[in-house]
Amino acid sequence: MKKITLYFAVGAVATALSACMTTEKPVNATPSTDAREVVKVVKPEVTPTGDESGVITLEQIMSDPDWLGRQPENPGFSLDGQSLVYSRKQQGSPIKEVFAASLTNPTQATDVPYDKRHLYKFDEKAVSAGGDTTAIRAGDSIFVYTNNELRQLTRGGSALRGIHFMTDGRLMAQTANRVIAIDVNTGVREQLVSWKFEDKPEAVKAPKDYIAEQQIELIEYIKNKRDDRQLMYDENKKFTNANQAFAPESVYFNKKHRLVTANVSPAGNYAIVVTTEDKPWRNDTDIMPHYIQEDGRIASINARQRVADAEPENHEVWLVDLSTNQKHQLEFTALPGYNEDVLAEVKAENAKAKGETYQVNRLPREITLLESWYWSEPSVRWHQNGQQVALMLEAWDNKDRWIATVDFGNKKLVNQHRLHDDAWVNYRFNQFGWLHQSETLFYQSEHSGYSHLYLQQPGQAPVALTSGQYIVDNPVLTRDDKWLYFEANKKHPGIYEIYRVNLTTKQHETLTDLNGVTEYELSPDEQHLLLTHSKVTRPPELYLSNVNSNSAPVQVTNTVSEQYLSLPWTVPQVVAVESSHTTQPIYARVYLPENYKQGAPRKAVVFNHGAGYLQNAHLGWSGYFREYMFHSMLAQQGYVVLDMDYRASAGYGRDWRTAIYRQMGTPEVQDLQDGVDWLVENANVDRQRIGTYGGSYGGFLTFMSLFNEPDLFQAGAALRPVSDWAHYNTGYTANILNTPDVDPIAYERSSPIYFAEGLTKPLLINAPMVDDNVFFVDVVRLVQRLIELEKQDFETAIYPVEPHGFVQPSSWLDEYRRIYKLFETNL
Template identity: 70%
Template sequence: MNKITTLLLAAGLTGSLTACMATSSTTSDSASQTADNRAPAATVKPQVEKTGNTGTTITLEQIMADPAWLGRQPENAGWSVDGSAVVYERERENSELHDVFYRGSGGEAEPQKVAMADLHKYRFDERVVSNDGRYTAFRYQDSVFVIFPDSEIVQLTRGGASLENLRFMTDNRLMAQSGNRIVAIDLTTGRREQLLSWAFAEEPEAVSEPKDFIASEQITLIEYIAKRRRDRQARADEQDALAAANIAVAPDTFYFSEDHRLVSASVSPNGRSAIIVTTEDTPWRDDSDVMPHYIQEDGRIDNKEVRRRVADAKPQSDTVWLVDLSSQTKTELSYVQLPGYNEDVLAEVKAENARARGETYQVNRLPRAIGLLDSWYWSEPAVRWHNNGEQVALMLEAWDNKDRWIATVDFDSQTLVSQHRLHDDAWVNYRFNQFGWLNNSETLFYQSEHTGYAHMYVQKPGQAPRALTSGQFITDNPTLTRDDQWLYYTANKKHPGVYEVYRVNIATGDSQALTDLNGMTNYILSPDESSLLLTHSKVTQPPELFLQAATPEAGATQLTDTLSERFKELPWAVPQVVAIPSSDTSQPIYARVYLPEDYEAGEPRRAVVFNHGAGYLQNAHLGWSGYFREFMFHSMLVQQGYVVLDMDFRASAGYGRDWRTAIYRQMGTPEVQDLRDGVDWLVDNANVDRERIGTYGGSYGGFLTFMALFNDPDLFQAGAALRPVTDWAHYNWGYTSNILNTPDVDPIAYRRSSPIYHAEGLESALLINAPMVDDNVFFVDSVRLVQRLIELEKENFETAIYPVEPHGFVQPSSWLDEYRRIYKLFETNL
């Protein structure tokens, strides 16, 4: 019996034993460690495992109460500013406020609450260390602090003009952005110097060309006017000369088009150059993009501003400027050097839509809209200077979502140089885009999904990339050590639903497994790079903190144990992760299955299939789910004899590029196919009655509930759609345009993928639960679909509204009401 088999037996995952025994638990990056190569184990009967006191009844009132009853788990874990202590927060009892706790980095001492006066020593918004390690600067709230070599903490600012985007220069000055300028501060003398400033306005001129004949004649004829012009020009020339020659005068401001706004401003660590990125200052919303909020303190209605819809989005390019701070000149960097900058990557899509209109599409090779990577998911800086200031790399993306480039700048020719192009005919993944420079070599490291799975690479500019990891698993959260020896990362090498911490030797490419906790594990490397602060969870164990040395086989020590006794005593059903055969792909569909103790006995069972939200999210894993209320609800259903299935249908995270992009231009089609495979598996393996199966889910899960009930009406006998998308043209640009392009380009994809176009297929009982102050999926989504169902004269549907709730419910009373309705739906119809 190998290690994976032992792991799955211990976790009650025997339903996927055959699938998992095809792999080993070694730490190599071989392609044998793959979900794709695992044969589905449909013939292996799943086992039942439970926790707690089996005689205790699980109630909706308990599981939908304020989640503090679970034990107030640690949140926002990290290291103190000086790295000497582990720091985390816990919700204060009977309060929404949080307290901050710390304990020594060795983990021996009991946790101590941080006094308010000392919070700045333990919490920070930014933290940077000088290249020589002598100085540490950090920002907390309105202030910037510096730790000097003698360990003294000096407060540099308190309030006033904020300093942010901290970075050390090659001469150990601290660089920061303050409003529309970047300044450098000498920490030994306190001298503050403005390096760069910018404005979006017409550049002021001492004298300007006369605007017409009359003005020209006035200057010629009237000496008074001519003298005033000469004096203004002389004063301006004197000021320019002073700025160039005298250190007491700040350098000139750089002016940009007044109809633009700033995207990014970054000065090189050596202070010689800067990159400024601007874009057209278009409104982020229309005046009609509002959301009424009916429940206000004054008894009136408040109109909340909300974002625009994808249907209203227009292509937009950024402009990248290379600034020479010595000569005070700026040069626009062209995108012409980027491979594919003018490819008509949507030609086939446009041609298909043109044919549907009875037209013929002609290929268009105009320059594409390109800009700095500014994904709604990925928030890291997209301009990266090498520590020596001699090299800079930018991560750029196409507005159509099909290309991402990593480009460096040739300072001599003032051009962009493409180093890596990632192209995807569907869309480039917005999640795996970490990149930067090695500290001691002008070599790039970055993530890429070009092999089908997210892996890490190093590349010297102008040379071919070298893979550091490979195989059919994903890597995430890379952390580079100061000496460039290691990249730490997390990966699901063992099993798609098990994430451990690894490190790869950059020189050799050899990976080492650092943790062996068998669940969901993430990490933060300590500032001295000797320890790992781990956040680890299991299926029935919410996240707790662990500490271990940053070396293989070191073993982890648990730091927190916050789970309440009340939670421990309840009889939670432990879901198994099973590999369900797919009728449409060679890869199995991983799913959690919840089973009653005697599920094989007696008449076939009722069942519920849960559809997770977000689309690109993984829920069939061996850790604590973000859907913890649903986990508890499923345990309650199991206690009453239901079988529950929770599938990672195609579009889910964790399974590589092909699984992610299966929904391109057809959201709701592959997923419903997978749901049918899940239903078949339940009937064949879990003694489920095909005529008594319901489904439910929120957000994307609500959308998928609609698509299943509308397009495959015999699949489920009842469904609940919570905060559901009904028309993708009304959703946001950042997410939707990746998958469906934009409605003006690809209306076929929107009509194919939006439930409102398929509502005539409804036959089963439907519950729609809609929060009214949802600024993610607007309430109008549900309103429009309800009107459509009324006009179609459908009878078997109900709608519940929640006047004070956003997308993620907040009030326990709302949670309870929602799940009472879902439970009643299933009890009534199954």
């Protein structure tokens, strides 16, 4: 699974800007598997090459980001594997062009014409077991590529999704309520399985009451008609089952359910069908008004459900024998912990607060196929031989995740790996699958405290392929089962390089040494890596490397604008701030003005990144690129700026992430206190001249800091902030705080609206009104609370056309002018 950086804070996902240039000297960091052993300060060597006398202005940095250079996006490879491919936005336009360059001459990219784009950018790709045939889905068509020849298999018609090759060479795909197989040579289609959510047709039904029963017994005419219907039904079924002119009968499921997924074995012998109760995802009150419309009216936009309204979800997993069309439910009783009352202590604490007593409940838990808001990969994985299948399941309370196989003979699940977390299982590190040549599983797990890779033969103990205090992500298995490629922050928490591990020897090879943030795509021939690399001061660029060569990667793109390079950006250092509450340091970016140790103590700003679970104190280009430029502007004017990866942040392991369980806003503010102390002791900062700001989760932390530690900061700006977690979404919030009906203590302990009386310092609240992530009502309710508390020193700015992540440059500029004015006025 591709690593994603969360930009929009609490739960929304945005693509990370993560990569760039290699002309810099290595970062001065000591390679280590222990995050606590790294040097205290990491200072990037390269600085922008522009005019050091230039002045950084808000008008420039908040303008349309095209001026930065329009970096490459969505890198990959062409259908034939001979070209690298990427997209790039047109100047001043939302249109994105597609570029391709041969692997032998990667720097000479050309624009791909419209009529050839399907050969370079496609929606799905499948490769046959032997690797000799490739199929792609592009637009509304399927193409097959073999022996250097491309053939179009379909064009238009019913949409096909989920293409895979079968063991007999046919191509399998889902369309509407069925899975079909297509002969890639003749185009002949065969329906493998179909499903319906309705009562199965019956020739005769059992009498519904006493009168109907007597009617059938007493009236021979009625009895004969029933017998004839049954006879004709049975005869027709025999005929259609035996005759090739008819597709197999549909499999019928509960009419109150809906499909979650249907997956057919490559051998065509079995299917896994997962269903769940068909419940509405929202109710009529889940709406968001949009005031600025073309017709001058107000639009009522459907919005998501709140976690306070969430109801438990449970899936049913069915094994369908395609030779008989019979279905068998695979019960969850084989999963260890399926009926544990994992929230017993939480429920007892909340019951005690009400003067009640809680009795332990051993009823089965709600269990689902892994369907996290973050997880987009298939959670049902067939071995390519079609004789084994693995499912990734999770408890709805997200305290457990299981990998289970299926015993086809006994029609039951067999647990292979249980991952339990008293807080919550990470929704990010869940890649798994089968080796190609053996019935062995590989998977990610965080059970050691960090995301690592494991091999496991069913029924045997797992074998660790990686270990240590670092994060492993984006594993890719080679076709010969020799290597697993991966990204990891081995040598420093803020540096991500590419590695591979030999599955036989378990030895690691380091494939890049670029000292920044690097991601990769493995070429179809598995001989090249297309790298996306960035530095702190340089946006992402593409590089091409040969996996079997020690030569340096070749830089493919160079898109950074001269205008950007001409400005004197501040290069932040990455420092390890000593923590008062943990043995691990708190990594942070610090922006230092020139001669900061000289003269009177400085004013400072502490920036709180969004998402909670996001890493920003790394050595690559930040998704918060506007904030990076704003911080450079502040440093140019004499401010010191600190940007901390407080507890809850990504990149530092399970315990760092789960420190906020049931107490959001407490560990993070403790870390901010340590950050303020560090600024005073190490950066010549005046403790009485420090402000703070952040968006979404960062806005939430601004609230919690000003409300609960009013002496910590002298002013704060909360942007698109969460004020009450009961109004946020289920997928994110229920993991950390459980649900409000189960754990109201956690919500009242973690929601700023309950602490608003603590506000004593100037507060700016900036709120987009078309925010379908953190609803505008979060600000509305908090403002009303502040009014009722007779608070005076707060100001609210609204943005009528903006979603959670602002789009209009005018909105960005207005927002940051207000933030800047807040700091200039109060610090």
